[in-house]
Amino acid sequence: MTHFAAVVLFALFASIVFGITQRETPQRMIRYGVYCFLLFVGSAIALSWIMYLIAR
Amino acid sequence: MATEENKNAATGGGFVYLPLIAGWLVPGAGHFLLRKWGRGALLAASVLGMFVMGLAMHGKLYSGAHDVLDILGLVGDLGNGLLFILSRALGLGADQVQITTGDYGTRFIVVAGLLNVIAAVDAHNLRTGRKK
Numbered sequence: 001m002t003h004f005a006a007v008v009l010f011a012l013f014a015s016i017v018f019g020i021t022q023r024e025t026p027q028r029m030i031r032y033g034v035y036c037f038l039l040f041v042g043s044a045i046a047l048s049w050i051m052y053l054i055a056r
Numbered sequence: 057m058a059t060e061e062n063k064n065a066a067t068g069g070g071f072v073y074l075p076l077i078a079g080w081l082v083p084g085a086g087h088f089l090l091r092k093w094g095r096g097a098l099l100a101a102s103v104l105g106m107f108v109m110g111l112a113m114h115g116k117l118y119s120g121a122h123d124v125l126d127i128l129g130l131v132g133d134l135g136n137g138l139l140f141i142l143s144r145a146l147g148l149g150a151d152q153v154q155i156t157t158g159d160y161g162t163r164f165i166v167v168a169g170l171l172n173v174i175a176a177v178d179a180h181n182l183r184t185g186r187k188k
Contacts, residue, residue, distance in 0.1 A: 006113075006160050010164065013103075016098055017103070017174060020098060021175060
């Protein structure tokens with residue numbers, strides 16, 4: 001498994017739990033879950049690029 | 057008065073902490089008790105999936121507390137309830153992290169436990185009527 005696949009799966013599972021537990025209606029659960037997923041993956045990609053550029 | 061009656065009718069009778077304890081011991085069980093089948097199934101799949109993936113990545117199951125970080129890891133692992141206890145009994149999980157993915161696996165197992173605690177508290181909130 002690649003590091004990115006691990007990040008995506010981590011984000012997926014955590015976002016599902018966050019979405020269900022932190023919102024009350026199904027529509028808001030889905031929206032919050034997607035929002036969390038994008039934040040998880042997006043921040044991982046951004047931090048990865050920052051570390052890559054620092055290391056150069 | 058009417059609101060209180062509606063609240064009691066919605067939440068049902070019985071031991072109020074049962075969904076919390078059941079949800080902690082078995083992922084999703086708290087929601088299943090409250091007949092929230094879809095939510096329970098998704099929570100169970102998420103926690104179970106994360107835990108199994110952690111084991112598959114040769115993650116470590118904390119057995120004792122030697123320092124502060126170990127204590128935190130053990131607390132996180134204990135959040136998995138019966139999954140953790142059964143896995144320890146069956147000798148699953150690495151005792152020492154020897155490969156790179158093993159470190160990720162250890163975090164997956166700890167986070168699965170923490171997410172399971174959040175799910176169990178959510179079931180308790182549904183049971184008490186704090187959440188719909």
